[in-house]
Amino acid sequence: MYLFSARDIVKRFSNHLALDKVTVNVPEGSVYGLLGPNGAGKTTLLRIINMITAPDTGSLYYSGRPLRQADIVEIGYLPEERGLYKKMKVGEQALYLAQLKGMSKSDAMKRLKYWFEKFEIQAWWDKKVEELSKGMQQKVQFVTTIIHNPRLLIFDEPFSGFDPINTRLLKKEILELRKNGATIIFSTHDMGSVEELCDYITLIDRSKTILEGDIHEIRHSYKSNIYELGFNTDPLGVINKQNGNFEIVERHTAGTTQYVKIRVKAGFTGNDLLKKIVPEIEITSFNEVIPRMNEIFIKVVEAQNKK
Amino acid sequence: MNKTGLIISREYLTRVRKKSFIIITILGPLLFAAFLILPTWIAQMEDQSITRIAVVETSAYGDPLPDSLQFFRGVIPDRENLKFDYLTSMGLEEMLKTYEATDYDGILYLPQSLISAGNRTVVEFYYRKLPSVSVESYISGSLENYLFNNKLVVQNVPASLIQSLETNVSLNRINWENWPEMVEDATDLKRGLGFVVGLLIYFFIFFFGAQIMRGVLEEKTSRIVEVIVSSVTPFQLMLGKIIGIGLTGLTQFLVWLILTFGITAVAQQFIMPNPADVTTEQIAPTSIMEDNALQQVPEHPGISNNSASGMMSGIFRQLGQINIAYVIIAFVFYFLGGYLLYGSLFAAIGAASDNDTDTQQFMLPITIPLILGMFVMINASMNPSSQLAIIFSMIPFTSPIVMMARIPFDIPFIEVLVSAVILILTFMGTTWMAGKIYRTGILMYGKKVTYGELWKWIRYKA
Numbered sequence: 001m002y003l004f005s006a007r008d009i010v011k012r013f014s015n016h017l018a019l020d021k022v023t024v025n026v027p028e029g030s031v032y033g034l035l036g037p038n039g040a041g042k043t044t045l046l047r048i049i050n051m052i053t054a055p056d057t058g059s060l061y062y063s064g065r066p067l068r069q070a071d072i073v074e075i076g077y078l079p080e081e082r083g084l085y086k087k088m089k090v091g092e093q094a095l096y097l098a099q100l101k102g103m104s105k106s107d108a109m110k111r112l113k114y115w116f117e118k119f120e121i122q123a124w125w126d127k128k129v130e131e132l133s134k135g136m137q138q139k140v141q142f143v144t145t146i147i148h149n150p151r152l153l154i155f156d157e158p159f160s161g162f163d164p165i166n167t168r169l170l171k172k173e174i175l176e177l178r179k180n181g182a183t184i185i186f187s188t189h190d191m192g193s194v195e196e197l198c199d200y201i202t203l204i205d206r207s208k209t210i211l212e213g214d215i216h217e218i219r220h221s222y223k224s225n226i227y228e229l230g231f232n233t234d235p236l237g238v239i240n241k242q243n244g245n246f247e248i249v250e251r252h253t254a255g256t257t258q259y260v261k262i263r264v265k266a267g268f269t270g271n272d273l274l275k276k277i278v279p280e281i282e283i284t285s286f287n288e289v290i291p292r293m294n295e296i297f298i299k300v301v302e303a304q305n306k307k
Numbered sequence: 308m309n310k311t312g313l314i315i316s317r318e319y320l321t322r323v324r325k326k327s328f329i330i331i332t333i334l335g336p337l338l339f340a341a342f343l344i345l346p347t348w349i350a351q352m353e354d355q356s357i358t359r360i361a362v363v364e365t366s367a368y369g370d371p372l373p374d375s376l377q378f379f380r381g382v383i384p385d386r387e388n389l390k391f392d393y394l395t396s397m398g399l400e401e402m403l404k405t406y407e408a409t410d411y412d413g414i415l416y417l418p419q420s421l422i423s424a425g426n427r428t429v430v431e432f433y434y435r436k437l438p439s440v441s442v443e444s445y446i447s448g449s450l451e452n453y454l455f456n457n458k459l460v461v462q463n464v465p466a467s468l469i470q471s472l473e474t475n476v477s478l479n480r481i482n483w484e485n486w487p488e489m490v491e492d493a494t495d496l497k498r499g500l501g502f503v504v505g506l507l508i509y510f511f512i513f514f515f516g517a518q519i520m521r522g523v524l525e526e527k528t529s530r531i532v533e534v535i536v537s538s539v540t541p542f543q544l545m546l547g548k549i550i551g552i553g554l555t556g557l558t559q560f561l562v563w564l565i566l567t568f569g570i571t572a573v574a575q576q577f578i579m580p581n582p583a584d585v586t587t588e589q590i591a592p593t594s595i596m597e598d599n600a601l602q603q604v605p606e607h608p609g610i611s612n613n614s615a616s617g618m619m620s621g622i623f624r625q626l627g628q629i630n631i632a633y634v635i636i637a638f639v640f641y642f643l644g645g646y647l648l649y650g651s652l653f654a655a656i657g658a659a660s661d662n663d664t665d666t667q668q669f670m671l672p673i674t675i676p677l678i679l680g681m682f683v684m685i686n687a688s689m690n691p692s693s694q695l696a697i698i699f700s701m702i703p704f705t706s707p708i709v710m711m712a713r714i715p716f717d718i719p720f721i722e723v724l725v726s727a728v729i730l731i732l733t734f735m736g737t738t739w740m741a742g743k744i745y746r747t748g749i750l751m752y753g754k755k756v757t758y759g760e761l762w763k764w765i766r767y768k769a
Contacts (some may be wrong), residue, residue, distance in 0.1 A: 014763055047533075051537075069540070079530070088531055127435055141534075264582040
């Protein structure tokens with residue numbers, strides 16, 4: 001069941017096509033990554049999902065029916081370019097933003113108290129935003145994004161500008177939110193966080209979707225039969241004896257251990273490789289190499305650019 | 308509370324709680340009074356030090372003359388801060404050499420040939436300290452007066468006739484409509500009132516319009532705007548801001564109104580003459596008039612120029628002739644109408660700009676009609692039924708200012724109605740148009756926007 005779907009979205013600005021028939025289906029309870037190079041159209045898509053801008057053509061569905069303006073109260077949005085009223089007090093501002101999302105004042109107060117305590121920022125309640133550091137402001141912004149318990153959370157480049165501590169906090173909270181039933185869409189350049197957090201991804205390049213699906217399936221589909229083995233002695237002689245069925249693609253040494261990545265020719269498996277090597281030499285580790293999202297990203301985008 | 312209401316209350320409360328707002332609101336009427344009183348006060352301060360002028364009168368040969376032979380002795384009477392010494396022993400040349408030795412501020416040189424001067428002549432004035440305009444005109448006026456009379460004397464016109472030659476005529480304006488009832492004319496007061504409220508609207512539109520622009524710009528530069536428009540529509544945000552700031556302006560106006568009435572009431576207590584004074588005052592001018600054979604205009608109570616209290620009581624009496632409630636209602640309407648019209652444009656400018664300097668290129672088309680409106684308003688307060696005043700009180704970009712100058716006069720209600728309807732229709736149009744620019748502009752950064760681009764934004768579909 002999809003919580004949110006955008007189908008065949010087209011958005012044209014005066015001199016360029018920002019989105020060209022992009023379709024995104026976000027399953028309920030998942031973390032959905034929106035990837036793509038700068039200027040690919042990610043922010044435009046996120047703004048369309050938030051109903052800040054309207055698509056030229058295409059349709060949006062929420063909970064299985066067309067998206068309505070009233071659904072906005074179930075969405076929480078943290079834009080890439082985020083800010084707060086500088087002259088306003090933190091608490092007052094958080095309360096205001098929560099009420100704009102349709103919360104009653106007393107509910108908003110209760111929830112804010114909980115989150116301010118959780119993030120240990122109660123002491124800032126009466127401070128003006130301009131007195132806060134950037135990291136502090138980010139915490140406040142995050143709280144105001146999730147305060148109304150949204151079913152759908154949208155983060156645009158959430159980790160950009162966050163220090164490692166806040167990044168870790170944010171990742172933890174994102175996973176916690178999902179555990180509590182929220183669905184999360186976020187756009188990012190940080191492929192590490194994609195592998196860590198995402199269940200599904202869509203890769204957009206030059207206004208078009210070029211890759212999409214379950215992140216594990218995608219990574220497995222880009223496997224190229226490579227295994228990494230660890231040895232305590234030099235394995236070269238043994239491997240080179242195998243009639244070219246197993247090819248060394250990369251090797252490096254860490255301490256006394258040598259790691260070798262070996263590509264297994266078509267028709268052979270990891271087991272075949274082990275059978276050949278185990279009798280000859282001691283193996284300390286063995287695992288299949290699953291491509292990193294980073295490699296897949298670069299590979300796919302570059303292939304697209306060549307077209 | 309609905310979302311637009313929330314935005315309005317935030318915009319309103321953050322502004323009303325500001326120290327600067329509280330200070331201006333409370334001190335406003337006082338500042339305004341100071342603004343009116345200060346120029347007179349400063350003008351009075353001007354001649355605190357005494358100016359001493361030596362008058363050198365010489366014969367046709369340039370020789371000094373004794374008292375008995377001087378024509379001009381005493382012709383220019385001394386004033387409090389202006390003293391004249393008529394010299395008897397020194398010619399001009401000699402006197403001019405005493406620059407170091409004497410401390411006269413100036414030397415007025417009057418050769419006796421001046422007495423027979425034609426229509427135009429020039430008198431030399433040597434100054435140490437530049438004479439003020441009022442001193443200059445006082446001297447030349449006194450001389451003119453003397454020479455004029457002297458010419459008549461030479462023609463054997465009797466002195467008694469000369470005194471009655473000059474007659475000052477001022478019009479006594481009586482509203483025909485009320486005849487035969489004689490109603491005291493309040494035109495000057497109406498002019499003054501129209502001018503002041505017109506000016507007030509001009510300042511309010513500029514002041515609060517600029518606040519809208521800065522508010523939009525603040526939301527844009529602090530990047531909060533994208534968070535807000537993910538909760539409300541851009542149009543709600545724009546409208547909420549315009550209304551919230553407008554309420555701030557109304558609050559300020561209301562407080563000013565109450566304070567002004569309060570101050571006036573207090574002033575009335577002190578300045579309003581007691582009944583005994585009023586009777587003597589009304590009798591006094593009448594008796595003088597009766598003596599005067601030339602007086603033909605029927606008597607009516609008028610502003611007595613004799614005393615400040617007389618003038619104030621005149622103003623209070625005349626105020627009774629102006630429909631104050633109507634003026635206030637019209638003021639609120641035209642303030643709101645003009646404010647909404649220009650406010651939406653100011654909001655659009657803020658949205659299309661990245662910083663204060665960017666706004667300037669779009670300010671001109673807004674500033675020009677406003678300033679034009681003010682100039683026409685000055686004209687309209689002088690002549691409220693002129694073609695010019697009527698036309699500009701219909702054009703919605705100038706009507707809020709110009710019509711206010713006409714409102715205190717009894718202009719046809721239909722004109723007010725037509726002007727009001729045009730204003731309402733126009734601000735609905737500009738708000739709609741501004742909303743389109745605003746919607747696109749608030750999310751547009753780092754791009755110098757042109758008028759062509761604004762036009763494109765207006766035509767984007769929602």
